[in-house]
Amino acid sequence: DSGVTQTPKHLITATGQRVTLRCSPRSGDLSVYWYQQSLDQGLQFLIQYYNGEERAKGNILERFSAQQFPDLHSELNLSSLELGDSALYFCASSPTGAGSTGELFFGEGSRLTVL
Amino acid sequence: AQSVAQPEDQVNVAEGNPLTVKCTYSVSGNPYLFWYVQYPNRGLQFLLKYITGDNLVKGSYGFEAEFNKSQTSFHLKKPSALVSDSALYFCAVREYSGAGSYQLTFGKGTKLSVIP
Numbered sequence: 766d767s768g769v770t771q772t773p774k775h776l777i778t779a780t781g782q783r784v785t786l787r788c789s790p791r792s793g794d795l796s797v798y799w800y801q802q803s804l805d806q807g808l809q810f811l812i813q814y815y816n817g818e819e820r821a822k823g824n825i826l827e828r829f830s831a832q833q834f835p836d837l838h839s840e841l842n843l844s845s846l847e848l849g850d851s852a853l854y855f856c857a858s859s860p861t862g863a864g865s866t867g868e869l870f871f872g873e874g875s876r877l878t879v880l
Numbered sequence: 881a882q883s884v885a886q887p888e889d890q891v892n893v894a895e896g897n898p899l900t901v902k903c904t905y906s907v908s909g910n911p912y913l914f915w916y917v918q919y920p921n922r923g924l925q926f927l928l929k930y931i932t933g934d935n936l937v938k939g940s941y942g943f944e945a946e947f948n949k950s951q952t953s954f955h956l957k958k959p960s961a962l963v964s965d966s967a968l969y970f971c972a973v974r975e976y977s978g979a980g981s982y983q984l985t986f987g988k989g990t991k992l993s994v995i996p
Contacts, residue, residue: 767923798983808924808970808986813977821977855923859982866931867912867974867982871923 768792769872771856777878783844786875790837790858796820797839798859798869799831803852814839846879853877882907882973884954886987893961894995901956901990903971912974913954914984915945919967927969930954941965961994968992 768791778784790797799811801824810823814833825831828846833839843850853876857869883906893899905911912931916924928939935947945956956969968991972984 767925769923796981800986807988810983810985813981813983815979815981820979820981821983823983857924866929867984868914868926868929869924869984870926871916873923 767870767872769856769858769870771854771872771875773875774873775876775878777880778846779880780846780848782846782879783842784846784877786841786843786854786856786877788839788841788856788858788872790839790856791870794858794860794870795837796859797833797837798857799825799839799841800855800857801852802855802874808855811841843877846877848879851877851879882911882975882985884913884971884973884985884987886969886971886990888990889988890991890993892993892995895963896960899958899961899965899992899994901969901971901992903954903956903987905952905954905971905973907973911954912982913945913947914972914974915939915943915954915956916970916972916986917941917967918970918989924970927956963994963996966992966994 770789795816798813801809811825813821831841853874855874857871914929915927930947938944971987
């Protein structure tokens with residue numbers, strides 16, 4: 766158990782809909798990362814937050830957005846869903862800051878199926 | 881940008897034989913390299929990392945990795961494979977995101993199958 770909690774574990778929805786994925790980082794970790802894993806694209810970095818502020822953006826679509834709340838949990842919002850958005854979405858956390866060597870701790874993922 | 885490449889989509893090895901999963905890297909400066917494992921329907925689990933020091937790094941579950949600067953490689957190894965080692969293995973490199981933050985860039989992954 767990594768200590769990172771993601772909900773829901775599975776989600777099935779229709780094209781055009783909007784969903785929200787939730788992540789609670791490990792206790793004490795200030796950084797949250799979102800990754801998308803699909804068969805054709807592999808593991809793609811989407812976005813990173815540190816203590817409530819956006820720090821880095823990767824291959825995140827404009828239809829997707831995220832935020833990190835004062836209690837450090839994070840949400841990834843996916844809107845106007847398309848079939849190609851079906852994937853496993855991972856959240857990861859790390860302590861970051863001075864002394865951190867960069868390893869991330871991953872949750873179990875949220876599997877999104879768009880029909 | 882930093883990157884890693886895993887040249888093999890799949891590796892098959894017989895139980896009890898040594899295994900190697902390959903990774904090469906392309907970075908500017910000194911690389912921070914990682915190996916993760918993903919079991920079916922699970923998240924990624926950290927196996928080991930190279931930051932500096934000894935070129936042979938030991939990690940979880942009997943795995944080790946050899947850092948080779950001249951060949952820009954960071955291959956994952958285990959002396960004797962177990963059926964339970966069958967999983968998807970990812971090599972990753974740390975990238976600076978700015979403002980003291982980092983993220984990991986992953987390779988495409990290599991599926992390891994250990995045959996009984």
